[in-house]
Amino acid sequence: MARLFASQKGVKSTIITTSLTSTLISKSLEETKSPNLSINVLTINFHFAEFGLPQDNKNTDIARIMNTPPSLFKATMKLQEPLEKLLHEEKPQCLIADMLFPWATDSAAKFSIPRLVFHGCGFFPLCASTCVKLYQPYKNVTSDSEAFVIPNLPGDIKMRRRELIELNMIEDEEKTFTRWLKESRESEVRSYGIVFNSFYEMEQIYADHYREVFGRRAWHIGPVSLCNSRINNEDKTHRGKEASIGDEHECMNWLGSKKPNSVVYICFGSMASFSHTQLTEIAMGLEASNQQFIWVVRKERKDEEDNNENWVSEGFEKRIEGKGLIIRGWAPQVLILDHEAVGGFVTHCGWNSVLESVSCGVPMVTWPLFAEQFYNEKLVTDVLKIGVPIGVKSEGDVRRDAIENAVIRIMMGEEGEELRNKAKMLAQKAKEAVEVGGSSYMDLNSLIHELQSS
Structure with a gap:
């Protein structure tokens, strides 16, 4: 996004972050x-240990901070x-701050500059979540597994109570997190x-719904990962962390030996x-x-620490030699998805x-785990129709036969081919959206012009 x-002509970007991520x-x-490009990085020195949060990103995944909301x-x-x-x-002339910094609107106001909110999701999940909050349709069903239609949301979208982020908060953390989200929503309105x-062609009716029905000012400027198409592959390879396979080229060399659309990629974020x-x-x-x-493998933290590999059945890695590649840790996801050999993606949504899967034209097997991912699944399977659900239940593990069937559906036969064709058509629209004259290009230009004129 900073890129x-x-x-844009005459625009300078500054990224403000903490010492935990500034190096990356x-x-x-x-x-x-x-x-x-004029992009600067400013670092806020912050003592994470004071709040019981990890201070060193070398040994602790930054994302795990999210496991301690209070x-x-x-x-x-x-x-x-x-x-x-x-500030x-x-x-600066404008501040863009993540939704989870509710005080940022007041901070910007102190310096008479506009604050833009960044949501880490799209129009569809935000519209769906807003409608659920407003109309509380989950109160009209008798069990967690009974389906209901989300009121006042285009598309006749059905959900189940067990899939709602609004009802899945841990009880001890509910007061803190609920207050946080409430303050974020109020700050967003101001x-x-x-x-x-996101881009308009992917969520057209929901972008219109968000702006016209909810009356919110919003701009779609993505998919932002496509700015990588204008730079070399080094950024795609090393973004986030170093790839966890011994040779950084091993994965791409392995894919290069496979036929187009013959490999399924499995990763859960x-x-x-x-x-x-x-x-x-x-x-x-x-x-x-x-x-x-x-397959990108991540285990429960206690299992990572004891380096126990007893989940691998005897002879499994020998049997899949040449057919499967296991990456333990970080993977160059954008490069993998963009490879012609990849024909399907098993994802947490x-x-x-x-967005990366859409941008690369790869259909998905949807396996949502938490947060707005269940809403994203509905967008992929019910609205865009470029994926198949694996059938997540709230109780127990997803069984091997469900995994087998979903992978075969996405990779084989007429259904898999139809899903791939739809995904590739949407990928072309994504690329056109960020090109000169495209919907995201024009929205970004409109926003810049408005900010420069204010």
Whole structure:
């Protein structure tokens, strides 16, 4: 997003972050340095340990901070003062802040500048969640598994009570997190508007619904990952963390030996972790599907620490040799999805993963785990129709036969081919959206012009 803003004539971008992530961001910017882009990184020195949060990102995944909402909430509040100090010194014309910094609207107002809210999701999940909050349709069903239609939402979208983020908060954390979200929503209403990492052609009726029915000012400027098409592959390879396979080229070389659309990619993002039993079910389901695959494996934290590999059945890795590649840890996801050999993606439906899959024209097997991912699943399967659900239940593991069947559906036969064709058509629209004259290009230009004129 910083690159997109900086690519506009006369615009400079500054990324404000903490010491925990500044090195990663600075490295990415340095590797893809361009004389035409003015992007600066400013660091707020922050003592995470004071709030019981990890101080060192070398040994602890940053995303795991999210597992402690009360501590995280208190910590984010302490960022307000140092941010305002930077605003005073740098004198920017606009502040873009994540939705989970509700105080940012007031901070921007102190310096008479607009605050834009960034949501890490799209128009559809936000519209769906807003309608659920407003109309509470889950109160009209008698069980967690009974389906209901979300009122006043285009598309006749059905959900179940067990899939709602609004009802899935841990009881001990509910008061803190609910207050946090309430303050975020109130701050959003008072803000200048919202920017979305999305594009109009993917969520047209929901972008219109959000703006016209809910009356919110919003701009779609994505998919932002497509700005990587204008730079070299180094950024795609190293974004986030180093790939966890020994040779950074091993994965791409392995894919290069496969036929087009013959490999399924399995990855559940940076926050998900599975038990031994669930990993075993995935392994057996993949083997039974008889499909070639790349599988990014993350285990429960206690299992990572003791480095126990007993989830792998005897002889499994020998049996899949040449057919499957297991990556333990981080993977160059954008490069993998963009490879012609990849024909399907088993995903947790995080918004970044959904957009990256859409941008690369890869259909999905949807396996949502938490947060707005269940809403994203409905967008993929029911609205865009470029994916099949794996059938997540709230109780127990997803069984190997369900995994096997879903993978076969996405990779084989007429259904798989139809899903791939739809996904590739949508990918073309995504690329056109960010090109000169495209919907996201025009929305970004409109926003920049408005900010410069205000």
